[in-house]
Amino acid sequence: MDKGKGKEFIIDLNDENFDYQYDSIVKTESDEVAILVSNKIFNDLTLEYVWKMEFSLVKEAKEFYNLFAKVTGFSVRKDDVKRDKNQNIVSRKWVCLKEGYRHKVCLENENRKQEPKAVTRVGCETTFRIGFNKQMNKWVVKEFMADHNHPLVEQKNVQFLRSHRVIKNADKAQLNAMRGVGIGTSQIMDYMVQQSGGYNNVGFTKKDLYNHVDADRRVHLRDGDAEGALAYLCGKSEMDPSFYYKYNVDEDNHLANLFWADSTSKLDYSCFGDVLVFDTTYRTNAYNKPLVILVGINHHHQTIVFGCALLVDESVSTYTWVLETFLDAINNKKPLSVITDGDKAMRKAIRRIFPYSCHRLCAWHIQRNAFTNVHVKDFTNHFSKCMFMEDTVEEFECAWNDMLEMFNLHGHKWVTDIYAKRSRWAEAYLRGHFFAGMKSTQRCESMNAYLNRFLKTRLKLFEFVKHFDRALSRIRHNEAKAKFESHHSPTVLTTKLYALEKYAGTVFTRQSFLKFRDEMKNAELFFPVSTENHGGYRVHTLTKFRSPDKIWKVCYGNSDRSMKCTCMMFESVGFPCPHMIVVMKIEHLKEIPETCIMKRWSKLAKETVQVHHDNESQGDATNSIRYGALSSMCSRMSYFASQSEKAFKEARCEIQRLICQMEELCKNSVEESEQEDLKAIKHHVRDPIIVKTKGNPGNLKDKFKKPRHCGKCKKVGHTVRKCPEFVNTHNAFINIEDSIEDMVTMNHFTSGISGASFTYHNQ
Numbered sequence: 001m002d003k004g005k006g007k008e009f010i011i012d013l014n015d016e017n018f019d020y021q022y023d024s025i026v027k028t029e030s031d032e033v034a035i036l037v038s039n040k041i042f043n044d045l046t047l048e049y050v051w052k053m054e055f056s057l058v059k060e061a062k063e064f065y066n067l068f069a070k071v072t073g074f075s076v077r078k079d080d081v082k083r084d085k086n087q088n089i090v091s092r093k094w095v096c097l098k099e100g101y102r103h104k105v106c107l108e109n110e111n112r113k114q115e116p117k118a119v120t121r122v123g124c125e126t127t128f129r130i131g132f133n134k135q136m137n138k139w140v141v142k143e144f145m146a147d148h149n150h151p152l153v154e155q156k157n158v159q160f161l162r163s164h165r166v167i168k169n170a171d172k173a174q175l176n177a178m179r180g181v182g183i184g185t186s187q188i189m190d191y192m193v194q195q196s197g198g199y200n201n202v203g204f205t206k207k208d209l210y211n212h213v214d215a216d217r218r219v220h221l222r223d224g225d226a227e228g229a230l231a232y233l234c235g236k237s238e239m240d241p242s243f244y245y246k247y248n249v250d251e252d253n254h255l256a257n258l259f260w261a262d263s264t265s266k267l268d269y270s271c272f273g274d275v276l277v278f279d280t281t282y283r284t285n286a287y288n289k290p291l292v293i294l295v296g297i298n299h300h301h302q303t304i305v306f307g308c309a310l311l312v313d314e315s316v317s318t319y320t321w322v323l324e325t326f327l328d329a330i331n332n333k334k335p336l337s338v339i340t341d342g343d344k345a346m347r348k349a350i351r352r353i354f355p356y357s358c359h360r361l362c363a364w365h366i367q368r369n370a371f372t373n374v375h376v377k378d379f380t381n382h383f384s385k386c387m388f389m390e391d392t393v394e395e396f397e398c399a400w401n402d403m404l405e406m407f408n409l410h411g412h413k414w415v416t417d418i419y420a421k422r423s424r425w426a427e428a429y430l431r432g433h434f435f436a437g438m439k440s441t442q443r444c445e446s447m448n449a450y451l452n453r454f455l456k457t458r459l460k461l462f463e464f465v466k467h468f469d470r471a472l473s474r475i476r477h478n479e480a481k482a483k484f485e486s487h488h489s490p491t492v493l494t495t496k497l498y499a500l501e502k503y504a505g506t507v508f509t510r511q512s513f514l515k516f517r518d519e520m521k522n523a524e525l526f527f528p529v530s531t532e533n534h535g536g537y538r539v540h541t542l543t544k545f546r547s548p549d550k551i552w553k554v555c556y557g558n559s560d561r562s563m564k565c566t567c568m569m570f571e572s573v574g575f576p577c578p579h580m581i582v583v584m585k586i587e588h589l590k591e592i593p594e595t596c597i598m599k600r601w602s603k604l605a606k607e608t609v610q611v612h613h614d615n616e617s618q619g620d621a622t623n624s625i626r627y628g629a630l631s632s633m634c635s636r637m638s639y640f641a642s643q644s645e646k647a648f649k650e651a652r653c654e655i656q657r658l659i660c661q662m663e664e665l666c667k668n669s670v671e672e673s674e675q676e677d678l679k680a681i682k683h684h685v686r687d688p689i690i691v692k693t694k695g696n697p698g699n700l701k702d703k704f705k706k707p708r709h710c711g712k713c714k715k716v717g718h719t720v721r722k723c724p725e726f727v728n729t730h731n732a733f734i735n736i737e738d739s740i741e742d743m744v745t746m747n748h749f750t751s752g753i754s755g756a757s758f759t760y761h762n763q
Contacts, residue, residue, distance in 0.1 A: 073152035075161035096126040226255040228462035261307035276335040279444035284455040300482040319349035373414035396428035512601040523578035561593040574598035
């Protein structure tokens with residue numbers, strides 16, 4: 001240090017008018033206060049001036065010494081603290097990170113399983129200590145030693161010193177916002193590096209970021225994972241009066257089953273709950289708890305979620321609890337039809353809770369089982385034809401018997417068992433029951449695949465419910481987009497039935513209209529054969545082009561223009577069949593009769609129900625949404641302020657002023673939030689245990705690993721790297737390598753050739 005300077009040195013931590021050159025600024029930022037000091041100031045700092053320094057707070061002294069260490073090239077840590085009888089701090093000491101020595105026990109340990117950590121303490125005596133002066137009511141310097149017994153770090157490497165690696169509050173908020181949308185920690189680090197202009201400016205390392213994420217998770221889990229998830233759901237119920245959640249515990253008070261549904265899900269069920277599809281998916285959380293999603297289809301032909309549950313097992317009693325809880329949430333409105341994958345426990349629970357609902361087995365699962373259990377060529381194709389044939393029960397029975405004769409499967413066990421369940425999978429038996437065009441649990445499977453983008457096996461429960469809400473919000477955004485397109489983007493009319501097609505476009509949603517128009521095009525294949533008058537109604541008999549043996553009859557009411565067809569497509573799907581459309585042409589109808597329009601497919605399907613805006617409207621009060629709104633505004637300001645030097649300096653001064661102002665407001669809000677946390681409801685539920693499921697067991701290779709054999713001696717119990725025979729040979733080889741390297745080194749120093757280099761590669 002230069003001790004010849006005679007002018008007084010003063011550092012004002014809150015000086016906003018002091019302007020610094022950008023190239024010479026050394027920037028450090030604690031959690032709340034930003035300090036900007038130039039290199040030149042610290043180079044002119046003398047030992048005498050340090051002894052004369054006074055601080056109002058311990059925090060100011062710490063920031064000064066840490067900034068001094070950063071400019072000089074070393075790291076600091078806390079050492080000694082002294083308190084009075086009232087436990088008030090009267091003395092605080094900081095030392096160089098390399099102060100002291102590692103304990104001998106750590107250095108002399110011969111039974112190491114891992115390589116020892118690098119030596120970080122070399123007995124450096126650099127010290128900075130302050131004490132409280134009661135007369136001055138200030139903190140004054142009591143001890144200051146600036147000499148080091150080790151090389152100092154260059155400025156480009158200061159970024160790796162521990163005391164100069166700090167994740168600022170702003171970075172933490174940005175980290176939380178990005179992790180909230182599923183961005184990985186590694187990608188967040190790359191973004192922050194790019195945003196700050198390089199690794200040397202970001203202020204921390206990737207490991208620091210990962211450590212903060214782990215620490216933040218532990219904070220959320222301080223009351224337990226289950227407690228955190230239930231607190232989140234409880235908070236949603238406070239913002240959404242119609243939000244419903246219910247759970248139960250086992251005998252040890254561990255969380256067993258958990259069900260929840262928000263107001264939008266309950267609204268969707270009141271409009272589209274005529275068909276219920278549910279299935280179980282796995283590997284979505286850290287406890288392997290099966291996830292049951294109860295879904296349906298809306299008027300835009302999109303999958304909608306009615307509710308979901310995390311289960312303790314897949315027993316009949318558990319599924320019964322889920323369905324009973326689901327009924328309680330939706331005011332005991334039972335669905336007309338239910339589709340599942342054929343699980344026995346599900347089937348028993350459905351029979352118990354929904355005894356009058358038509359239960360259909362997933363067609364895809366039955367086809368797969370047919371291919372798996374019957375190894376006969378072309379059987380699956382003929383079986384599928386029988387399953388999907390839209391004929392009478394008698395015609396199905398005839399086709400089934402013909403198939404058995406063809407493949408000689410009269411005594412086959414699987415064929416006999418599946419035939420006994422034909423009323424739950426054969427289209428001939430299910431005609432007339434409304435399934436909204438669904439024949440499988442494909443929508444559940446698609447929903448599971450969609451959720452896999454958001455839900456991972458490592459997720460704790462409190463993270464799981466948040467990510468599930470994020471996935472749900474995207475689904476509802478897509479529904480809002482489909483609604484907008486249906487109301488404001490009319491489709492192009494392509495058929496000759498202009499009036500009928502135009503009316504359908506005004507009544508149905510876009511996707512429903514496209515379905516109806518397909519039936520209009522199919523109607524070209526049908527033509528009337530005869531018409532019979534029966535007083536108040538007429539019966540039209542139709543046949544199909546190139547299928548003269550098949551006939552369909554449509555009964556048309558003269559007064560109310562009602563229609564009923566023998567194909568029962570309207571009762572099963574909800575759209576007028578091609579036969580009805582032919583009759584509309586015969587009767588010269590310009591509009592679709594009201595009796596042929598199912599409201600659930602129309603644009604008005606949800607209009608008569610009062611829509612409760614989800615917690616997104618209430619969510620304006622949450623920190624994450626406030627942070628996002630401010631970040632968006634500051635992003636625009638940063639763009640314009642960066643276009644000129646004058647704008648940059650003015651924006652920087654205003655930001656510094658606002659930071660000080662917002663800091664005071666933040667202190668008060670933190671105290672209020674801490675008091676609210678103390679008032680939060682505690683459920684006193686322990687974390688769930690890891691569940692053993694019936695689903696995908698994962699990688700069986702990990703469970704049944706073969707013992708490893710040595711590649712050298714072929715014995716079990718060790719690998720080639722630890723083989724006694726190989727180790728002896730390897731050590732001899734290393735000795736030869738060392739000898740060769742010594743010879744190469746001697747040749748290098750005796751050759752006298754400038755710039756020559758030698759590289760030795762292990763063969």
